Amino acid sequence: MNSRAEPSEKTNFALLLQFDMQIDGFSSNWAYCDRLSSFVARMIGHNRTDSLLYSNLFSSAFNELLETAFRIHAPGSDFVCRIWRKGPTDRIELTIPCDTELSAFYKDAVDTLGESNLAERYHSALFSDGPLQPSIGLMELAVDYKARLSIAAAGDRAIQLVAELSLEDVNQ
Amino acid sequence: MLDTLTPTYTARFDENSQELSLIGSMRPQHEADMAKCLQVLEQSLRLVRGTLYINVKRLVRVNNIAFRILAAALVNAATERPDLKIKIITSSVVGWSTKKFGVLSAVNANLIIEEYDNEFYPGQTFVENSDFIHVLRTQTKMTWRHERSILPRHGLKPGMKVADICSGIGDFAVLMQKEFNPSRIVALDHSKSSLAYARGVAEEFGISGIEYVYGDASEMLLEDNQFDFVTCRHALQVFDRPELILKELFRICKPGGRVYVTNEKNSHCLGEPHGESIQWTYTEVAKLWHHFNMDIECGPKSRRLLQDSGFDKIQMESFMVTNLDGDPQDFADIIESWKNLFAGDMAKQRGDSPEFIERFKRGFDDHIFAALHPKGYAGWPIWVASGRKPL
Ligand SMILES: C[S@@+](CC[C@H](N)C(=O)[O-])C[C@H]1O[C@@H](n2cnc3c(N)ncnc32)[C@H](O)[C@@H]1O
Numbered sequence: 172m173n174s175r176a177e178p179s180e181k182t183n184f185a186l187l188l189q190f191d192m193q194i195d196g197f198s199s200n201w202a203y204c205d206r207l208s209s210f211v212a213r214m215i216g217h218n219r220t221d222s223l224l225y226s227n228l229f230s231s232a233f234n235e236l237l238e239t240a241f242r243i244h245a246p247g248s249d250f251v252c253r254i255w256r257k258g259p260t261d262r263i264e265l266t267i268p269c270d271t272e273l274s275a276f277y278k279d280a281v282d283t284l285g286e287s288n289l290a291e292r293y294h295s296a297l298f299s300d301g302p303l304q305p306s307i308g309l310m311e312l313a314v315d316y317k318a319r320l321s322i323a324a325a326g327d328r329a330i331q332l333v334a335e336l337s338l339e340d341v342n343q
Numbered sequence: 344m345l346d347t348l349t350p351t352y353t354a355r356f357d358e359n360s361q362e363l364s365l366i367g368s369m370r371p372q373h374e375a376d377m378a379k380c381l382q383v384l385e386q387s388l389r390l391v392r393g394t395l396y397i398n399v400k401r402l403v404r405v406n407n408i409a410f411r412i413l414a415a416a417l418v419n420a421a422t423e424r425p426d427l428k429i430k431i432i433t434s435s436v437v438g439w440s441t442k443k444f445g446v447l448s449a450v451n452a453n454l455i456i457e458e459y460d461n462e463f464y465p466g467q468t469f470v471e472n473s474d475f476i477h478v479l480r481t482q483t484k485m486t487w488r489h490e491r492s493i494l495p496r497h498g499l500k501p502g503m504k505v506a507d508i509c510s511g512i513g514d515f516a517v518l519m520q521k522e523f524n525p526s527r528i529v530a531l532d533h534s535k536s537s538l539a540y541a542r543g544v545a546e547e548f549g550i551s552g553i554e555y556v557y558g559d560a561s562e563m564l565l566e567d568n569q570f571d572f573v574t575c576r577h578a579l580q581v582f583d584r585p586e587l588i589l590k591e592l593f594r595i596c597k598p599g600g601r602v603y604v605t606n607e608k609n610s611h612c613l614g615e616p617h618g619e620s621i622q623w624t625y626t627e628v629a630k631l632w633h634h635f636n637m638d639i640e641c642g643p644k645s646r647r648l649l650q651d652s653g654f655d656k657i658q659m660e661s662f663m664v665t666n667l668d669g670d671p672q673d674f675a676d677i678i679e680s681w682k683n684l685f686a687g688d689m690a691k692q693r694g695d696s697p698e699f700i701e702r703f704k705r706g707f708d709d710h711i712f713a714a715l716h717p718k719g720y721a722g723w724p725i726w727v728a729s730g731r732k733p734l
Contacts, residue, residue, distance in 0.1 A: 201372035205404070220542060223556045223564055227403060228438040234370060238406060294446055297411055298418065307407050315442050338438075 184255035184262055187215055194250040194268050198241050208234035215254060220339060228338045232316045235308030236265060236334060243305055245270045248328060259339055265332045266325050274330050280306035281322045284313045317341050354383040362396040363387045369409035377412040388420055395427060400434035400459055401562055414447060421451040430455045436558050469689055476512055476537055478680035481673050483514040486725060489662040491522060497658055497729040498601040502526050503571035508560045508592060509578030513541025516553050531556040561587035565595045576605040580641040589652035596732045603729040608642035614713030614721035624706020628685055634693050642726030654730025666714035666721040674714040674721055682707035
């Protein structure tokens, strides 16, 4: 069964924030993931019902995306991050430089999020020995945060990874 | 006590309570960065018997690298020590935490996840009762007549960053915002129903800018040294360990800023006519609260409490809400709802006899009578204390 919800059409989303960086700069310091996710979370949590609770959830989800991009990207071009909002939904768009092989990783990871045994796969990735599965963050977003993820090509040397989150509902 | 500090998190084991507290942020790049945490876990495992508590209430961030290491170590501990129960205490305030740690109990039944939320102080069920929520409105309306002019004496000025901790239904925050126009205002409480009410009121009256936050005043997620003026009203007296809340008020206050608390001494409520009956009943009120581990006599102790928590330049005063402040019916309404709560749920739960309850109620009725009587006088005294966080 394929039950994965696709992100909605991007109509009526308002752009809240945009960051453009060199991917090489971003990936030169691991702490940027934490700082960027916490900063953005604080900015956009402000007008949610419970700003602290919201920021904390958003920061956790966003950080996993950033850590994924930190680990899996091709060097040498722009890394773009945009945050959009429509009502209860926040949409994170990451443009990540990728060669063919890395694009295939993202495509594959997002495609399999629709499979029915996703939660089991995520839990076994949490408890497996050996190195961290690079797609673990994406799985967590889909399972624990009910994120709707999708991927599109962005030119021939980058992909655009989109995650839509309705975190106030997740927390109910 | 074993104490380990890394730049982003603390892992500390307290042998007396067999509790390992993990506090802060764990978002390492490498698994090796978790070594300190694992080391403290191992040390704790050597020392505990029966139940090991892992307190993650203030572990606000954990990435999957850290979680996997922690999870593996806990599963391993549970396997190697089948004699041991490992209770992981999460908090509903950290939204992802219970779900994330929850997966552990499916792996080993001796890994138990408990969300610290309900029943976390003895009187919570009474205080969060919906009738009680309602009476807070009238109380705040009456105390504001006094506090509005008291607050500036204790250092509140326009444009400050303020926080009202244990804000209840939030009316006081709204009043502070209107009168003192703070540059930031946070209202924090641990009652979801009170916060929902507060947000509803704000929306209805088009009030914006107040950050309503769900949280535990004794372990807040607000950062250190944030606020110029921190208020905490009628709350130290309902929490069984007020010193824990004061420690947190101190922490979030800026050096040079002030913390302002108000508390009651219910046995000093008074009225005429029927002074004796009124006095008897309120002396019993104090005992009743004491039975549930709450100190409604806390008012005059505020000076000591502030001093013991490290504040200096302590200022203290008291005021009396009376039936002559505005509409006497407001005063009578407050007493009526006290009667319902104290002589109703609370006395019943303590197992009081019908005779006692009848006499107990009479004092409240006499207080109401005094309040509404054209020649009567009825009062409810409140102690205000504030202290400065040293520079
Ligand atoms: C008597 S009410 C006073 C409320 C408000 N300050 C007022 O004056 O109307 C006490 C409040 O303290 C809150 N409270 C008690 N212990 C708390 C804690 N540890 N953390 C957050 N709120 C707490 C209760 O939920 C309740 O709303």
